[in-house]
Amino acid sequence: MSKKGNDMNPLVQTKEIIKTYTLGRTEVHALRGLSLDFEPGEFTAISGPSGSGKTTLLNLLGLIDSPTSGTVFLEGSQVKYNGLTKLHSIRLEKLGFIFQTFNLIPVLTAYENVEYPLLLMKKSSVQRREMVEKVLREVRLWEFRKHKPNELSGGQRQRVAIARALVNRPKLILADEPTANIDSATASEILDLMHTLNEEDNVTFLFSTHDQLVMQHARRIVKLHDGVILNGESNV
Amino acid sequence: MEKAMSNFMRLSFKNVFRNRRRTAITGLVLVFGATALILAGGFIAYSFRGLRESTIHGELGHIQLFNKEYLLHEEDRPLELGLDSADAMKKKIMMVNHVRFTMARIDFMGLISNGDKSEAFLGRGVEPDKELKLSDLGLNMDRGQFLDQDPSDMKDNQVVLASGLAKTMKAKLGDYLTLMTTTSTGALNALDVKVVGVYSTGIPEYDERALMVDLSTAQQILNSKKVTKLVVVLDQTDETIKVAAQLEKMFPNVTAKRWFDLATFYNSVVRLYNAIFGFLGIIIFVIVVLSSSNTMMMSIFERTKEIGTQLAVGTSRLRLMLNFVYEGLIIGVLGALLGLVIAYGVSVLINNSNIMMPAPPGRTTGYPLLVDTVPMLFVGVFILMSLTTVVSSVIPAFKASRLKIVDALGHI
Numbered sequence: 001m002s003k004k005g006n007d008m009n010p011l012v013q014t015k016e017i018i019k020t021y022t023l024g025r026t027e028v029h030a031l032r033g034l035s036l037d038f039e040p041g042e043f044t045a046i047s048g049p050s051g052s053g054k055t056t057l058l059n060l061l062g063l064i065d066s067p068t069s070g071t072v073f074l075e076g077s078q079v080k081y082n083g084l085t086k087l088h089s090i091r092l093e094k095l096g097f098i099f100q101t102f103n104l105i106p107v108l109t110a111y112e113n114v115e116y117p118l119l120l121m122k123k124s125s126v127q128r129r130e131m132v133e134k135v136l137r138e139v140r141l142w143e144f145r146k147h148k149p150n151e152l153s154g155g156q157r158q159r160v161a162i163a164r165a166l167v168n169r170p171k172l173i174l175a176d177e178p179t180a181n182i183d184s185a186t187a188s189e190i191l192d193l194m195h196t197l198n199e200e201d202n203v204t205f206l207f208s209t210h211d212q213l214v215m216q217h218a219r220r221i222v223k224l225h226d227g228v229i230l231n232g233e234s235n236v
Numbered sequence: 237m238e239k240a241m242s243n244f245m246r247l248s249f250k251n252v253f254r255n256r257r258r259t260a261i262t263g264l265v266l267v268f269g270a271t272a273l274i275l276a277g278g279f280i281a282y283s284f285r286g287l288r289e290s291t292i293h294g295e296l297g298h299i300q301l302f303n304k305e306y307l308l309h310e311e312d313r314p315l316e317l318g319l320d321s322a323d324a325m326k327k328k329i330m331m332v333n334h335v336r337f338t339m340a341r342i343d344f345m346g347l348i349s350n351g352d353k354s355e356a357f358l359g360r361g362v363e364p365d366k367e368l369k370l371s372d373l374g375l376n377m378d379r380g381q382f383l384d385q386d387p388s389d390m391k392d393n394q395v396v397l398a399s400g401l402a403k404t405m406k407a408k409l410g411d412y413l414t415l416m417t418t419t420s421t422g423a424l425n426a427l428d429v430k431v432v433g434v435y436s437t438g439i440p441e442y443d444e445r446a447l448m449v450d451l452s453t454a455q456q457i458l459n460s461k462k463v464t465k466l467v468v469v470l471d472q473t474d475e476t477i478k479v480a481a482q483l484e485k486m487f488p489n490v491t492a493k494r495w496f497d498l499a500t501f502y503n504s505v506v507r508l509y510n511a512i513f514g515f516l517g518i519i520i521f522v523i524v525v526l527s528s529s530n531t532m533m534m535s536i537f538e539r540t541k542e543i544g545t546q547l548a549v550g551t552s553r554l555r556l557m558l559n560f561v562y563e564g565l566i567i568g569v570l571g572a573l574l575g576l577v578i579a580y581g582v583s584v585l586i587n588n589s590n591i592m593m594p595a596p597p598g599r600t601t602g603y604p605l606l607v608d609t610v611p612m613l614f615v616g617v618f619i620l621m622s623l624t625t626v627v628s629s630v631i632p633a634f635k636a637s638r639l640k641i642v643d644a645l646g647h648i
Binding site for chain 1: 254541542544545546547642
């Protein structure tokens with residue numbers, strides 16, 4: 001990544017990003033020149049109907065996809081997609097992911113799932129134990145640490161996924177429709193939890209969602225439609 | 237670093253057993269492969285050992301000493317290129333370490349007659365007591381007895397006939413036959429010999445022509461004190477090369493032929509069996525590679541979304557690839573270990589079952605089916621099986637590591 005000169009950089013910034021997919025002979029314009037800034041500590045929902053580009057934007061911000069054109073800056077540094085930059089290291093150290101379908105590793109227990117990123121970071125067993133216990137207690141799942149994903153409810157699984165995303169204390173957590181597969185009561189509980197983590201630990205959350213409940217919790221909502229930002233981006 | 241490896245190995249171990257049926261099928265292929273290779277290899281090792289020892293103790297001895305010229309030129313007359321100070325040589329040879337005993341032989345040929353008909357024969361003059369000592373199992377006498385061990389006890393010159401020749405000559409025990417041959421000076425000579433026994437060599441063509449007489453009888457009919465060769469028998473087959481070199485140094489005019497230089501049948505059997513074993517190994521290797529590759533590909537297909545997740549949360553592509561290679565290694569090690577245990581059990585079972593094999597080509601007698609347990613073979617098969625699954629997991633693992641994260645996450 002190459003660094004910009006300004007010290008007061010947004011956490012993430014996109015400049016004129018375009019993402020076009022080719023499906024057979026058809027070109028699908030998922031994002032059409034988006035420029036957005038996300039500051040540290042934000043609790044932001046990216047909303048819009050299916051096909052509006054929410055997930056594509058999240059994928060680009062999460063460095064798991066590259067734009068057709070335009071640039072992404074993370075903490076002021078331009079992200080390079082040339083294969084020379086170890087994007088996996090950036091994802092590991094600075095980003096956390098929460099998926100709609102939880103995406104836990106089924107053969108691992110809740111504890112082991114949360115521990116997994118720390119293994120990649122080569123943390124010592126003592127450090128791992130401390131960090132996993134802390135985060136599992138934060139999401140109130142310490143008692144369920146030995147359970148495998150199929151022994152947990154949807155809400156519990158999502159909390160394990162949140163714990164996994166949080167355990168290495170990333171700067172930014174990207175959550176793709178985090179409440180889509182859980183009931184509203186559990187969704188509310190999950191959102192409260194994320195809200196608390198945001199306020200107490202200043203973790204930045206970006207959600208893609210079309211869930212009204214999530215939007216009610218968000219302090220800022222970015223509305224997308226057909227790959228562009230609708231007028232009237234709202235700050236709650 | 238090692239701890240991290242063991243942690244990821246633990247994850248791979250868990251993944252190996254997430255689809256137990258499929259792992260079991262791949263494991264069974266490995267078990268079958270390891271068992272087949274070990275049993276085939278053990279049987280071949282036993283066959284080689286048995287054939288080697290029967291070649292040495294039934295015929296060749298460990299080393300044969302010839303006059304250097306004997307192997308380079310055709311003899312115009314019998315024993316022309318023989319060894320002429322055999323007794324003195326034998327005394328010196330007995331001083332060499334690992335030599336059990338040494339004995340002289342004379343090879344000659346001529347006609348044998350019963351008065352009505354004559355047949356060509358291949359004769360051998362031997363030292364009876366030592367020939368019996370060479371053959372641990374004893375000569376295969378069909379009828380009668382072997383030559384008297386002390387020639388001074390003989391009232392008559394004795395002969396033992398191979399079974400085919402005895403049948404052709406219609407010879408019964410106690411019959412007198414006449415041997416006719418050319419002496420070492422080129423004259424014709426004849427000698428009456430008494431049939432004292434009939435033996436089988438197991439090789440039909442040889443049984444049609446062979447006979448044996450005492451060394452002194454052969455020297456008498458050939459009118460020479462020379463011998464064709466000296467046979468040296470050692471206490472350990474593994475010392476053959478070393479002792480042969482020593483003997484050649486000791487006797488500059490002598491060529492020391494090692495048993496494997498002379499054992500054409502043994503060498504051709506070894507080549508044939510090695511080719512069969514190699515072919516079997518290749519087939520099993522291919523089966524194992526295909527089976528474990530298939531398992532790995534299926535596993536990767538089923539876990540595409542999970543692979544996407546792992547990459548998304550920061551797993552490097554190399555780490556991901558290694559995890560899949562570990563899975564191949566785990567399946568290989570477990571399957572090979574189980575295969576070794578089963579192969580050992582089956583070997584013991586076969587060795588205690590007294591199963592007889594039919595006579596091999598060119599032989600008239602069968603032999604017991606036995607399987608040697610060769611430690612190096614077990615180690616080799618274990619390494620081969622483990623490496624095979626590792627090799628067969630590399631391509632699927634590489635494919636998994638190259639998946640596009642967004643595509644993998646969207647996989648259903």
